[in-house]
Amino acid sequence: MLESCADPSSLSGLAWFACYLTTGKHMAFYLSFGTVLLLLVITAPAALLFGFGGALASRSGIAPLRWFGRAYIAMVRGVPEIIFFLFVPLAIDQGFEYLRHKVMCPDWSEPIRQGNDFVVCTAAKLPLNADPQWMHEIYGFLLAILAFAIVYGAFAANTIRGAFDAVPRAQIETAQAFGMTGRQVFWRVHMPQMWVYALPGLSNLWMILTKATPLLFLLGIEDIVFWARELGSMKTRAFAYPHPNWQLWYFLGLLVFYLGLTRVSEMVLARLNAHFSHGQATLAGRGQGGIGR
Amino acid sequence: MKNKSNDPVIALRELRKSYDSLEVLRGVDLAAHEGDVISLIGSSGSGKSTLLRCINMLEVSQAGDISFCGAPVRWRGEGADRQPADRQQVIDMRTQLSMVFQQFNLWSHMTVLKNVMEAPVTVLGRPRAEVADEAMALLGKVGIADKADAYPAQLSGGQQQRAAIARALAMRPKALLFDEPTSALDPELELEVVKVIRELAAEGRTMILVTHDMRLARDVSSHVMFLNQGVVEEQGAPEDVFGSPKTERLRQFLHATSPAA
Numbered sequence: 001m002l003e004s005c006a007d008p009s010s011l012s013g014l015a016w017f018a019c020y021l022t023t024g025k026h027m028a029f030y031l032s033f034g035t036v037l038l039l040l041v042i043t044a045p046a047a048l049l050f051g052f053g054g055a056l057a058s059r060s061g062i063a064p065l066r067w068f069g070r071a072y073i074a075m076v077r078g079v080p081e082i083i084f085f086l087f088v089p090l091a092i093d094q095g096f097e098y099l100r101h102k103v104m105c106p107d108w109s110e111p112i113r114q115g116n117d118f119v120v121c122t123a124a125k126l127p128l129n130a131d132p133q134w135m136h137e138i139y140g141f142l143l144a145i146l147a148f149a150i151v152y153g154a155f156a157a158n159t160i161r162g163a164f165d166a167v168p169r170a171q172i173e174t175a176q177a178f179g180m181t182g183r184q185v186f187w188r189v190h191m192p193q194m195w196v197y198a199l200p201g202l203s204n205l206w207m208i209l210t211k212a213t214p215l216l217f218l219l220g221i222e223d224i225v226f227w228a229r230e231l232g233s234m235k236t237r238a239f240a241y242p243h244p245n246w247q248l249w250y251f252l253g254l255l256v257f258y259l260g261l262t263r264v265s266e267m268v269l270a271r272l273n274a275h276f277s278h279g280q281a282t283l284a285g286r287g288q289g290g291i292g293r
Numbered sequence: 294m295k296n297k298s299n300d301p302v303i304a305l306r307e308l309r310k311s312y313d314s315l316e317v318l319r320g321v322d323l324a325a326h327e328g329d330v331i332s333l334i335g336s337s338g339s340g341k342s343t344l345l346r347c348i349n350m351l352e353v354s355q356a357g358d359i360s361f362c363g364a365p366v367r368w369r370g371e372g373a374d375r376q377p378a379d380r381q382q383v384i385d386m387r388t389q390l391s392m393v394f395q396q397f398n399l400w401s402h403m404t405v406l407k408n409v410m411e412a413p414v415t416v417l418g419r420p421r422a423e424v425a426d427e428a429m430a431l432l433g434k435v436g437i438a439d440k441a442d443a444y445p446a447q448l449s450g451g452q453q454q455r456a457a458i459a460r461a462l463a464m465r466p467k468a469l470l471f472d473e474p475t476s477a478l479d480p481e482l483e484l485e486v487v488k489v490i491r492e493l494a495a496e497g498r499t500m501i502l503v504t505h506d507m508r509l510a511r512d513v514s515s516h517v518m519f520l521n522q523g524v525v526e527e528q529g530a531p532e533d534v535f536g537s538p539k540t541e542r543l544r545q546f547l548h549a550t551s552p553a554a
Contacts, residue, residue, distance in 0.1 A: 170394070170396060170398045171398065171400060171401065173351055173398070174392075174394065174398040174400070175400070176351065176387070177349055177351055177387060177391075177392045178387065178388070178391065178392075178411075178412035178416060178460075178464065179384045179385070179386075179387035179388035179412065179416045179464075180384075180412070180415065180416055181380075181384060184415055184416065188411065188415055189400055189402075192402045193400075193401065193402050196402070276402075278444070279401070279402075279404070279443075279444025279445070279446055279447060280401055280402070280444070280446055
């Protein structure tokens with residue numbers, strides 16, 4: 001904090017405002033924008049990975065793998081996201097702790113489930129009670145990422161599966177006719193052509209994912225929504241910077257942030273789309289002479 | 294695998310293929326020696342395209358033998374369960390039998406040049422620079438060197454088919470399989486493709502050609518086979534097949550396909 005901000009009550013006008021916007025809590029608020037971006041940057045590739053896994057599993061020739069893939073897609077698609085976001089971190093957390101408890105504290109005789117409580121030995125806690133606060137926050141954040149990746153991975157899986165199926169059979173067959181192995185067909189023809197069909201769906205998904213980031217708030221992570229509510233609410237004289245209810249302005253700030261984010265996304269996605277559909281005989285690809293020239 | 298003595302490049306014996314209860318090929322024999330140009334003619338549904346696709350195993354036949362340069366394809370299973378026993382054998386065969394399709398089937402995400410280079414580089418593992426030079430030469434040969442960097446969708450049908458022929462040649466195949474190469478083309482575009490096919494025939498390349506173009510079949514073939522309902526109804530030198538057809542069916546077919554005189 002700036003030197004001149006030492007005594008807020010003596011400030012007025014711009015100086016007051018400048019000091020107000022640089023308080024520790026505001027710094028945390030600004031950082032939480034980073035949290036949102038970090039979530040997106042990690043979740044998107046993770047969801048894509050889950051998506052590929054799910055899509056390949058659901059198209060697999062191995063029956064159990066196929067059932068697993070289809071069940072994954074069907075289950076996640078059929079359940080409201082919010083419920084999944086609440087369920088997954090809790091289930092994973094308890095699952096880990098349960099396993100660790102069984103391994104680390106074999107002598108423990110009390111049942112783990114005691115009525116409404118979930119009790120494991122201290123050593124099995126994740127993270128350990130003794131761990132510093134940041135470990136707890138990172139752990140929570142990781143669980144959130146996992147939840148996001150599982151849910152959006154299922155949607156991605158469905159899109160990708162559809163895209164794999166949309167590639168014309170003749171394109172694949174031709175590759176086979178030239179002596180390509182299954183692997184070569186997949187990497188040289190099937191996969192590159194799949195993108196043209198997958199991209200519109202995945203773009204949409206990215207937008208939905210972007211707009212779903214405030215769900216972090218539900219998972220108890222101090223994200224931008226949390227801070228906007230916190231900082232925007234009325235501050236009485238008990239606070240260093242008293243002000244009336246400014247939530248409207250804080251939420252307006254979030255609105256602008258999200259609009260900017262989606263605008264940038266749209267620009268990047270448009271470029272990607274142009275790249276993948278280049279030369280294709282689709283309207284986007286402008287392959288047939290005359291159209292769009 | 295050098296083609297020793299006079300084993301045919303492709304030999305079929307008693308080949309049978311059915312889809313469920315529908316018999317498409319009911320015992321077909323064929324022998325294509327080096328330099329042969331064999332045309333398969335017949336009405337739609339006579340099984341000629343299926344025959345071609347059985348040769349490079351895009352379709353699995355249910356009975357009969359396929360030999361490539363004297364080496365019979367190894368099978369496992371019987372009848373409807375029959376499958377090639379050796380994947381590698383199938384792949385080896387396919388690398389030496391290049392196919393040209395009715396709908397061209399150029400890979401839509403690659404430029405024309407990349408299309409021609411793809412299989413020699415990926416499948417044969419030949420050096421990229423060397424293949425690129427050869428590919429450019431082949432594109433020049435079929436007359437579309439200036440389209441090397443265009444995408445297939447930016448070309449006319451005739452240009453696409455010529456690119457597909459260049460792609461097939463780039464594999465330096467022992468034989469070329471043409472599946473109705475001109476059927477999807479307008480008459481004037483057809484001519485430019487026909488010209489290329491004539492040149493290839495004149496070079497002494499081994500080719501099996503499924504076609505609706507009787508003039509092409511008559512001009513380029515060393516041997517013509519007329520398929521009807523899954524069997525070879527009549528075959529012989531083009532002069533005989535077109536000049537003095539013996540069977541009533543062939544006469545009817547030729548009458549129906551010849552331009553109104």
